[in-house]
Amino acid sequence: xxxxxxxxxxxxxxxxxxxxxxxxxxxxxxxxxxxxxxxxxxxxxxxxxxxxxxxxxxxxxxxxxxxxxxxxxxxxxxxxxxxxxxxxxxxxxxxxxxxxxxxxxxxxxxxxxxxxxxxxxxxxxxxxxxxxxxxxxxxxxxxxxxxxxxxxxxxxxxxxxxxxxxxxxxxxxxxxxxxxxxxxxxxxxxxxxxxxxxxxxxxxxxxxxxxxxxxxxxxxxxxxxxxxxxxxxxxxxxxxxxxxxxxxxxxxxxxxxxxxxxxxxxxxxxxxxxxxxxxxxxxxxxxxxxxxxxxxxxxxxxxxxxxxxxxxxxxxxxxxxxxxxxxxxxxxxxxxxxxxxxxxxxxxxxxxxxxxxxxxxxxxxxxxxxxxxxxxxxxxxxxxxxxxxxxxxxxxxxxxxxxxxxxxxxxxxxxxxxxxxxxxxxx
Amino acid sequence: xxxxxxxxxxxxxxxxxxxxxxxxxxxxxxxxxxxxxxxxxxxxxxxxxxxxxxxxxxxxxxxxxxxxxxxxxxxxxxxxxxxxxxxxxxxxxxxxxxxxxxxxxxxxxxxxxxxxxxxxxxxxxxxxxxxxxxxxxxxxxxxxxxxxxxxxxxxxxxxxxxxxxxxxxxxxxxxxxxxxxxxxxxxxxxxxxxxxxxxxxxxxxxxxxxxxxxxxxxxxxxxxxxxxxxxxxxxxxxxxxxxxxxxxxxxxxxxxxxxxxxxxxxxxxxxxxxxxxxxxxxxxxxxxxxxxxxxxxxxxxxxxxxxxxxxxxxxxxxxxxxxxxxxxxxxxxxxxxxxxxxxxxxxxxxxxxxxxxxxxxxxxxxxxxxxxxxxxxxxxxxxxxxxxxxxxxxxxxxxxxxxxxxxxxxxxxxxxxxxxxxxxxxx
Numbered sequence: 121x122x123x124x125x126x127x128x129x130x131x132x133x134x135x136x137x138x139x140x141x142x143x144x145x146x147x148x149x150x151x152x153x154x155x156x157x158x159x160x161x162x163x164x165x166x167x168x169x170x171x172x173x174x175x176x177x178x179x180x181x182x183x184x185x186x187x188x189x190x191x192x193x194x195x196x197x198x199x200x201x202x203x204x205x206x207x208x209x210x211x212x213x214x215x216x217x218x219x220x221x222x223x224x225x226x227x228x229x230x231x232x233x234x235x236x237x238x239x240x241x242x243x244x245x246x247x248x249x250x251x252x253x254x255x256x257x258x259x260x261x262x263x264x265x266x267x268x269x270x271x272x273x274x275x276x277x278x279x280x281x282x283x284x285x286x287x288x289x290x291x292x293x294x295x296x297x298x299x300x301x302x303x304x305x306x307x308x309x310x311x312x313x314x315x316x317x318x319x320x321x322x323x324x325x326x327x328x329x330x331x332x333x334x335x336x337x338x339x340x341x342x343x344x345x346x347x348x349x350x351x352x353x354x355x356x357x358x359x360x361x362x363x364x365x366x367x368x369x370x371x372x373x374x375x376x377x378x379x380x381x382x383x384x385x386x387x388x389x390x391x392x393x394x395x396x397x398x399x400x401x402x403x404x405x406x407x408x409x410x411x412x413x414x415x416x417x418x419x420x421x422x423x424x425x426x427x428x429x430x431x432x433x434x435x436x437x438x439x440x441x442x443x444x445x446x447x448x449x450x451x452x453x454x455x456x457x458x459x460x461x462x463x464x465x466x467x468x469x470x471x472x473x474x475x476x477x478x479x480x481x482x483x484x485x486x487x488x489x490x491x492x493x494x495x496x497x498x499x500x501x502x503x504x505x506x507x508x509x510x511x512x513x514x515x516x517x518x519x520x521x522x523x524x525x526x527x528x529x530x531x532x533x534x535x536x537x538x539x540x541x542x543x544x545x546x547x
Numbered sequence: 548x549x550x551x552x553x554x555x556x557x558x559x560x561x562x563x564x565x566x567x568x569x570x571x572x573x574x575x576x577x578x579x580x581x582x583x584x585x586x587x588x589x590x591x592x593x594x595x596x597x598x599x600x601x602x603x604x605x606x607x608x609x610x611x612x613x614x615x616x617x618x619x620x621x622x623x624x625x626x627x628x629x630x631x632x633x634x635x636x637x638x639x640x641x642x643x644x645x646x647x648x649x650x651x652x653x654x655x656x657x658x659x660x661x662x663x664x665x666x667x668x669x670x671x672x673x674x675x676x677x678x679x680x681x682x683x684x685x686x687x688x689x690x691x692x693x694x695x696x697x698x699x700x701x702x703x704x705x706x707x708x709x710x711x712x713x714x715x716x717x718x719x720x721x722x723x724x725x726x727x728x729x730x731x732x733x734x735x736x737x738x739x740x741x742x743x744x745x746x747x748x749x750x751x752x753x754x755x756x757x758x759x760x761x762x763x764x765x766x767x768x769x770x771x772x773x774x775x776x777x778x779x780x781x782x783x784x785x786x787x788x789x790x791x792x793x794x795x796x797x798x799x800x801x802x803x804x805x806x807x808x809x810x811x812x813x814x815x816x817x818x819x820x821x822x823x824x825x826x827x828x829x830x831x832x833x834x835x836x837x838x839x840x841x842x843x844x845x846x847x848x849x850x851x852x853x854x855x856x857x858x859x860x861x862x863x864x865x866x867x868x869x870x871x872x873x874x875x876x877x878x879x880x881x882x883x884x885x886x887x888x889x890x891x892x893x894x895x896x897x898x899x900x901x902x903x904x905x906x907x908x909x910x911x912x913x914x915x916x917x918x919x920x921x922x923x924x925x926x927x928x929x930x931x932x933x934x935x936x937x938x939x940x941x942x943x944x945x946x947x948x949x950x951x952x953x954x955x956x957x958x959x960x961x962x963x964x965x966x967x968x969x970x971x972x973x974x
Contacts, residue, residue, distance in 0.1 A: 212554065
């Protein structure tokens with residue numbers, strides 16, 4: 121096979137051990153928090169019947185589906201997100217599932233999108249959803265769960281912007297913007313952070329929204345609020361204000377003070393029906409929203425024969441990991457604890473015994489299979505980020521001793537072979 | 548969407564929470580052991596250029612590839628196993644990787660095979676491999692690592708059958724079987740467990756192997772051995788006997804006594820070049836080999852510009868999980884610790900406070916979002932396999948107390964609200 125042909129497809133990636141280990145560790149921590157909040161895993165297939173996925177993502181989204189005919193001439197498509205498979209599962213197993221159904225799924229999805237920095241064709245999504253409850257407590261729980269997940273990764277500063285789609289719709293209506301322009305107006309407002317208020321006003325004008333309407337709209341959108349009561353007082357004329365106030369109250373109850381009510385938060389997706397939110401990291405704001413979500417009470421109904429309310433959120437794994445690297449929260453982790461060096465062929469039995477002792481003590485232990493110069497072995501240990509080298513040459517062997525070298529500090533100590541694992545555990 | 552269309556493709560599966568949780572737990576335990584043995588994760592894409600995967604699996608295997616043209620008219624195929632992507636990675640990143648390269652990968656693969664009981668089109672493989680060493684210690688390490696992985700899941704009885712392909716080839720040669728019939732003869736011997744010695748002899752006869760040759764062959768194949776020394780003595784005329792003896796010696800050194808030297812073990816795959824092995828569970832023998840592998844020193848060379856020795860093994864996740872269920876090592880696990888019941892609307896704030904207390908203490912905590920009859924809530928807890936219900940009604944609230952009901956035993960106790968998490972932790 122020619123060397124040139126040894127490559128992955130554009131937008132697809134290999135994760136070599138160091139990166140893969142960091143990702144596994146991130147997923148493990150997130151999973152632990154998800155379970156603490158009562159969410160349980162769900163696994164769905166990578167391939168679905170194509171008709172399950174079509175007419176769900178809009179015409180732009182649908183163009184990005186990886187789809188083909190399988191050998192049995194079935195029209196199939198690769199998973200595009202984790203929400204539509206969830207909706208299928210809810211509809212398909214309605215009678216078996218305990219409702220409300222709280223699930224998480226951490227899995228790759230595929231989109232034949234244009235690739236650019238940070239955008240891939242194969243990437244992971246990491247979703248939590250509560251299906252089958254209209255309670256605002258569920259909305260707050262999704263937000264609290266995501267906040268704690270992010271904090272469990274070492275992120276100290278985060279802000280969650282919160283808003284409510286019902287409220288945003290009511291405000292647009294209150295400013296005299298006709299109903300048939302609401303969706304377009306929301307898409308324009310969604311670009312506020314990207315293009316600025318001036319441009320947004322211009323685009324709204326092009327939509328036929330007059331000066332007076334724009335003034336009224338921004339007067340409200342730019343309001344600030346002291347607390348939940350303040351939201352209810354200032355926005356009492358608008359539907360959805362009560363929901364937003366309740367959300368804020370529960371978040372405070374749970375000790376989440378880093379929320380920011382932001383009436384300009386719109387979130388692009390059409391299907392949101394209530395609470396919407398997004399997380400940003402003030403210390404790594406350039407990565408944009410790291411996690412986001414909202415309530416979508418009408419989507420599951422596309423599969424089930426009735427409407428089923430739902431709320432969920434999703435962590436953008438690639439952005440998150442890029443941000444963690446930026447914040448130095450993912451370090452070049454030590455990936456094994458110990459390398460047992462191999463210096464003398466006749467000591468092989470001794471080395472095998474020491475390796476067993478290490479592993480029995482739970483230490484991540486590597487062995488240099490062939491006898492070789494110590495230098496070469498220490499280079500291998502360095503390349504693999506191994507913390508300790510255990511060195512037993514002829515001299516040490518005579519005395520049932522071993523030299524332990526801390527490869528980070530360079531410090532060496534000599535210990536009894538029988539105490540090796542215990543000593544290394546303590547260093 | 549019509550109810551009839553709500554289904555997964557044939558050979559593809561959903562894993563609902565209970566099953567998904569059990570699988571996650573199995574993977575977590577296996578991963579922990581893999582890391583202890585110095586193996587590190589590798590992730591490769593689901594889609595590869597088709598030419599990476601073609602001409603690697605034989606004509607029968609190749610028919611099972613999921614392949615298609617993507618929107619950019621590239622010929623692509625879905626991952627068929629984890630070994631060929633590993634070989635690509637080794638060749639592609641030769642200069643970056645610390646060699647020997649020890650990796651594990653636990654990931655789904657796809658084969659458009661006929662479905663039958665226990666055979667799926669989407670299924671997980673779970674592989675460990677050492678690339679870049681010819682040392683028999685690496686062979687032993689793979690076996691030891693798989694043995695400990697299986698034991699970490701609660702399996703107490705397991706047997707690993709070991710053999711060596713060089714040795715088997717030498718024995719075939721020694722019996723006078725011509726070299727051009729070796730591969731066919733190995734395929735026939737591989738069926739020994741399935742069809743019995745009588746049938747194997749018949750098939751060998753059809754291959755043109757005469758009575759004398761068959762007698763000689765089985766005289767050796769059926770030998771038993773006391774220990775490593777015995778292997779070397781009895782088989783001293785055959786190439787590969789030394790490797791097998793060394794393997795046995797190292798396994799014993801590492802306390803693995805449950806090996807069985809079995810010269811009839813052939814393993815179907817053509818690419819093995821030395822050690823071969825397979826694990827069976829005597830208490831669940833009907834599941835066949837749960838894990839297997841061997842040395843394959845020529846495969847990586849198909850990608851790299853030189854031969855690179857390698858040895859690896861793979862756990863059959865679906866068989867393993869079926870066997871664990873059979874052995875009652877996967878129980879209907881408790882999937883959350885606590886349900887905080889919701890009885891009085893005006894106590895919502897209290898419930899939220901209790902939930903926070905539980906989660907801060909690390910308990911997996913669920914809440915019934917809407918006030919409802921206790922009965923209904925306990926049914927929900929039962930369906931979700933929740934261990935404890937925390938019940939605070941008007942009476943308890945007055946006394947800052949809570950009733951804790953153990954849903955497994957039915958036992959109830961009343962405790963101070965402030966001590967709830969600590970008490971539940973202790974029960």
